[in-house]
Amino acid sequence: MGLAHGVHCPRVLTGVGRAGRYHKTQAENVADTRQADNRVNQQAGACGGQGARMSGPAARGAGATAAVRQARMGLGRAMLLGAMLAGLAPCVQAAPLRATPPAMQDVARSDGLHALPVTGVQADVLPRVADVAPGLFLPTESATGLAVFWSGPELMVVVDRALPALFHLPGEGGMFDRRESVALNGATLLRIYLPDHPQIAVLRQKAGWLLCAVQPGRPDGCGARVGSPAESAGAPVAGASAGARPAMPAVRMVPRPARILFAQSQPGRVVTLPDPVTGGRLFVATTRQVETPLQPRSDVGYAVRPAVLGVVVAADSAQLFMQPTPGGPVLEAIAAQPVPVGLPAPPPSASVRQGQDWFWLGLRDEPTPQLVQKWRKARDSLGQAGGDPATVLEGQPEAVVITIWAMRVAAAQAAFAAGYPQQAWDLLRALPEHSGHDGGSAADVGGVVRSSWPGPGVQALRACAALLSGDMAGAAPLASADWAFGPDMVLWRGAYFMLSGAGSLPTSVLLARGYARLEQYPAPVRAGLMPRVTQYLAQFGGPDERAVLGALPDDPAYDLARIMVQARGAQPESARIALENLTASGNDRMADMARAELVGFLLAHDQIGPDMAAQAYAQILAAQVAEGGRAVPNARQGEVTIVPALRLVYAQALARSGQAVRAVGVLSGLGASELAPQDRLDAAWRTVLFALVFGPPHANAAQGTPLHNAHGAVGRKRSGHGRAPDEAPATDRAQQLALAKANMGQVPDDPLKAKLLAELGRQLVAMGQFGQAIPVLQQADVLAIEPLMRADIEEQLAQAALQGNQRPLALRALERSALADLPEDLAARRRYDEARLAAASGNREGAQALLAEDESDTGLSVRGALYEQDQQWAQAVLVVGRLASRTLPEQGELSPPQRDLVIRLATDAAAAGDTETLHSLRAWVAGRALGAERQARFTALLRQAQKGPVVSLGGYGLPPAFDKSVKDPK
Numbered sequence: 001m002g003l004a005h006g007v008h009c010p011r012v013l014t015g016v017g018r019a020g021r022y023h024k025t026q027a028e029n030v031a032d033t034r035q036a037d038n039r040v041n042q043q044a045g046a047c048g049g050q051g052a053r054m055s056g057p058a059a060r061g062a063g064a065t066a067a068v069r070q071a072r073m074g075l076g077r078a079m080l081l082g083a084m085l086a087g088l089a090p091c092v093q094a095a096p097l098r099a100t101p102p103a104m105q106d107v108a109r110s111d112g113l114h115a116l117p118v119t120g121v122q123a124d125v126l127p128r129v130a131d132v133a134p135g136l137f138l139p140t141e142s143a144t145g146l147a148v149f150w151s152g153p154e155l156m157v158v159v160d161r162a163l164p165a166l167f168h169l170p171g172e173g174g175m176f177d178r179r180e181s182v183a184l185n186g187a188t189l190l191r192i193y194l195p196d197h198p199q200i201a202v203l204r205q206k207a208g209w210l211l212c213a214v215q216p217g218r219p220d221g222c223g224a225r226v227g228s229p230a231e232s233a234g235a236p237v238a239g240a241s242a243g244a245r246p247a248m249p250a251v252r253m254v255p256r257p258a259r260i261l262f263a264q265s266q267p268g269r270v271v272t273l274p275d276p277v278t279g280g281r282l283f284v285a286t287t288r289q290v291e292t293p294l295q296p297r298s299d300v301g302y303a304v305r306p307a308v309l310g311v312v313v314a315a316d317s318a319q320l321f322m323q324p325t326p327g328g329p330v331l332e333a334i335a336a337q338p339v340p341v342g343l344p345a346p347p348p349s350a351s352v353r354q355g356q357d358w359f360w361l362g363l364r365d366e367p368t369p370q371l372v373q374k375w376r377k378a379r380d381s382l383g384q385a386g387g388d389p390a391t392v393l394e395g396q397p398e399a400v401v402i403t404i405w406a407m408r409v410a411a412a413q414a415a416f417a418a419g420y421p422q423q424a425w426d427l428l429r430a431l432p433e434h435s436g437h438d439g440g441s442a443a444d445v446g447g448v449v450r451s452s453w454p455g456p457g458v459q460a461l462r463a464c465a466a467l468l469s470g471d472m473a474g475a476a477p478l479a480s481a482d483w484a485f486g487p488d489m490v491l492w493r494g495a496y497f498m499l500s501g502a503g504s505l506p507t508s509v510l511l512a513r514g515y516a517r518l519e520q521y522p523a524p525v526r527a528g529l530m531p532r533v534t535q536y537l538a539q540f541g542g543p544d545e546r547a548v549l550g551a552l553p554d555d556p557a558y559d560l561a562r563i564m565v566q567a568r569g570a571q572p573e574s575a576r577i578a579l580e581n582l583t584a585s586g587n588d589r590m591a592d593m594a595r596a597e598l599v600g601f602l603l604a605h606d607q608i609g610p611d612m613a614a615q616a617y618a619q620i621l622a623a624q625v626a627e628g629g630r631a632v633p634n635a636r637q638g639e640v641t642i643v644p645a646l647r648l649v650y651a652q653a654l655a656r657s658g659q660a661v662r663a664v665g666v667l668s669g670l671g672a673s674e675l676a677p678q679d680r681l682d683a684a685w686r687t688v689l690f691a692l693v694f695g696p697p698h699a700n701a702a703q704g705t706p707l708h709n710a711h712g713a714v715g716r717k718r719s720g721h722g723r724a725p726d727e728a729p730a731t732d733r734a735q736q737l738a739l740a741k742a743n744m745g746q747v748p749d750d751p752l753k754a755k756l757l758a759e760l761g762r763q764l765v766a767m768g769q770f771g772q773a774i775p776v777l778q779q780a781d782v783l784a785i786e787p788l789m790r791a792d793i794e795e796q797l798a799q800a801a802l803q804g805n806q807r808p809l810a811l812r813a814l815e816r817s818a819l820a821d822l823p824e825d826l827a828a829r830r831r832y833d834e835a836r837l838a839a840a841s842g843n844r845e846g847a848q849a850l851l852a853e854d855e856s857d858t859g860l861s862v863r864g865a866l867y868e869q870d871q872q873w874a875q876a877v878l879v880v881g882r883l884a885s886r887t888l889p890e891q892g893e894l895s896p897p898q899r900d901l902v903i904r905l906a907t908d909a910a911a912a913g914d915t916e917t918l919h920s921l922r923a924w925v926a927g928r929a930l931g932a933e934r935q936a937r938f939t940a941l942l943r944q945a946q947k948g949p950v951v952s953l954g955g956y957g958l959p960p961a962f963d964k965s966v967k968d969p970k
Contacts, residue, residue, distance in 0.1 A: 135174075136174075140163060145266075145288045149308060149310070152276065154191045154276070156189065156192075157190035157211070158188075159286075160286040161186065162183060166188050176194075176211065179193065182782050185749050187271045200308050256342050257345050257485070258341060259331060261327060262331070265287075267285065267328045268285065272749065274750070276782060284311075293308065294307070300341075320332070320339075321506060323479070332485075334506040334509050335509060346486075347487060357488045360458075361413065362413025367523075371414075371419070372524075374414045375417070375420060375423075378411040378414040379411055379423075382408065389404075390430065412461060416461065417524065419528060420524075421468035424469075460484075463476070463478045463481075467496055470499075479493065479500075488517070495511070497510060498511065498533070500672070504541075511537055516548070518533060531561075532674070535561045538565045559578075563578045563597070575601065579601060589627075595616070596642070610653045620646060621650055628643060640674050644670055645676050647667065649684075651688055656691065663687075682747055688743075689746075692736045693759050737763055753780075754783035758796070761773045761777035765799055768803075774809070788826075792826055794814070798810045807841065832851070834847075844870055851863045864883065873909075873911040899930050906938055909921070
């Protein structure tokens with residue numbers, strides 16, 4: 001600041017306009033600062049006159065005061081811009097603060113505009129930085145939910161949507177700058193390194209979410225960062241002190257029978273991910289508004305974790321599932337013997353025919369002809385009431401509206417019981433839906449509002465009719481409504497999961513629980529649903545679920561299910577013979593299903609190979625596609641296409657036979673369905689991705705783990721010996737990796753995906769694609785649960801970050817990978833990364849000291865690279881020469897990496913003027929082929945060395961993809 005030569009007082013001109021308005025809002029915050037600065041100016045005589053000077057201790061004291069004030073005080077960007085535009089004026093007299101009349105009157109000009117008045121200086125200092133809380137703004141839409149919780153030294157921020165904007169948040173040099181953005185399936189995770197665990201406040205603003213550190217004495221949380229009063233009025237804060245916002249909503253933990261409801265005012269989505277600290281499974285429920293989080297608690301199989309915002313549940317039991325509902329996420333255990341969650345589960349009705357499902361759906365234990373006759377009678381009695389409700393109910397009084405809807409509901413019950421769900425759905429399609437979950441707004445019934453109508457029975461009938469009619473949107477209440485969780489409706493909830501393609505494990509458990517009720521349903525309802533449920537349990541259910549099937553009816557519709565039970569039980573040979581016989585069935589669809597099952601049976605028992613299985617599946621699939629293109633007027637009710645299931649097994653066979661690229665095309669666009677549940681579809685994609693990333697020999701590890709070394713890190717082949725005979729060319733390999741990366745979102749975020757991502761990132765690093773490898777390795781780091789595997793991934797991430805010139809990211813990765821007992825190879829790789837990071841930071845001596853005792857091949861290569869970067873060519877020749885002496889063979893063909901090492905040593909020797917090393921290297925190579933490009937380079941280096949030493953040639957490095965027109969001789 002040059003206080004020894006004179007005092008300079010900065011002036012900030014703050015008239016009207018943006019900077020002036022901002023400064024005016026800060027007047028109260030800087031009032032005490034103005035008084036203190038005036039006292040300092042008066043006592044020290046800082047601005048006593050033109051050319052005033054200070055010396056001695058007074059000058060040093062004033063300089064220290066000014067330095068501290070400048071370091072701790074600052075305005076926003078608009079004020080700094082105004083200061084830069086106005087410049088810094090020399091020292092002027094510091095007068096007491098007072099209102100200054102404008103220098104120019106506000107008079108109209110000839111163009112109709114007004115002259116801009118010039119106001120005087122309102123403050124001679126910048127406001128204190130302490131008045132502005134450190135914060136991080138996340139630009140999101142109003143429908144985007146957020147959850148915030150601590151995991152070790154990191155603040156985890158889960159955004160329940162994929163937001164690329166979060167990867168480009170500006171850094172402001174504050175406490176939230178040490179962060180990483182990780183893309184998940186349909187969500188985004190921010191990892192913010194805050195080891196001191198400051199108190200965090202969260203605010204909901206119009207344009208997004210604001211995270212900030214709570215300042216002492218500011219219970220509202222963010223202080224000046226909240227924004228204008230119009231923007232943040234009424235915005236509650238999460239994480240602030242108690243009593244700051246008494247009206248803020250709170251999450252309520254509501255025990256229900258066999259489940260727990262976490263009631264939220266505006267629930268978001270549920271994101272499942274591993275806990276970065278413990279490796280356990282976390283259910284993270286986001287919220288779309290700020291709310292008071294739950295207090296932590298533990299129970300059998302789960303624990304509610306402390307959270308800043310949202311709900312975080314650690315699931316210790318694999319039985320636990322959490323799904324979003326309109327009233328908030330619901331946690332329940334789905335298993336044959338579930339762990340106790342919530343209140344005790346009520347038993348089903350003692351008599352099946354007296355259950356709620358029979359009462360609500362209008363089921364009757366009567367012969368089919370009588371049920372059909374009742375449906376026809378009810379349909380005929382509707383008359384005009386059976387028309388379009390929008391026309392029939394228009395202008396009708398409340399009593400007439402209710403009467404008409406009651407007639408339509410009664411007719412729909414008769415149609416449903418008689419086996420005509422489509423007609424029942426047509427009658428109830430326009431029925432207004434009640435808000436359902438935990439009360440809420442009433443239903444509008446033809447212009448009449450009644451809070452108690454339609455009740456749960458009418459809603460259940462409407463949802464079940466929609467389900468059997470194939471309208472999954474209309475059947476959605478079967479998955480989330482309170483009445484759907486009842487024991488008498490468990491079959492229909494399981495049927496909704498089955499037809500929507502949910503995971504086979506919870507679906508089969510629910511179907512098995514309700515199978516006994518299904519057996520006693522009226523024949524028309526049973527005929528449309530029971531064969532499908534039976535086949536599902538036979539194909540996807542476990543031993544407990546298959547046990548409920550008992551003796552299946554002697555009907556051709558159950559033949560395939562009976563064979564599946566035998567094949568998965570203790571009679572595999574009998575099942576094979578039965579499948580061969582069923583392939584001759586007169587029903588083409590049944591015969592094709594039997595052929596597909598027979599191919600899968602033979603493949604599972606190693607009686608055929610994957611290539612033969614792929615050919616067989618291709619033929620069956622072609623026949624089914626051709627048959628599906630023809631109209632089938634007399635198609636049986638309830639029959640579903642087997643094409644999705646065939647595509648699934650066909651793609652797996654292709655992947656295992658080395659045709660993973662074709663397998664991607666087969667699976668692309670395939671969604672979960674009844675015969676291709678979500679978990680089976682995930683397994684098929686996992687098989688294909690493992691084949692793309694690891695190669696066909698590793699494809700069978702899709703359900704387990706790929707090959708690893710003894711320490712859990714992904715195994716690596718030593719480079720430098722050429723390409724394996726069965727390995728794809730470099731260009732094809734790059735395309736396969738790009739295809740795997742593009743389809744990685746097809747598998748769930750779990751530890752198995754972490755293994756895929758780790759190997760994909762490692763290969764991208766090896767190919768020099770560091771920018772693409774970084775986000776892949778970051779996602780693998782989040783999903784990995786084994787500490788050693790996570791350390792291995794973080795070391796790879798450090799390599800990629802160093803090569804991509806992202807030193808802060810490399811430093812964080814190295815810090816996280818510092819475990820106590822690392823394997824020797826991983827510890828050595830970390831040491832190399834630390835040396836590279838030290839050299840990149842300018843500490844060349846420290847980098848060399850880290851590798852001083854390392855005589856391994858990699859250690860010598862890294863040391864040589866550091867010397868080459870410093871242009872210490874003589875030392876580089878010594879280190880790289882030792883590496884070449886042990887690596888280059890005396891005779892025989894040189895591999896591409898060995899040829900690169902020859903050129904590297906020759907480049908260092910030429911730069912050092914070491915002709916003796918060059919001649920020795922030429923004699924060692926002894927005319928062996930280096931390739932056209934390398935040979936020309938080697939000849940040029942020899943010619944330059946003969947002319948004299950070279951001042952600086954720079955380190956030589958062959959680009960990853962050089963000119964393909966110049967190829968090495970075979």
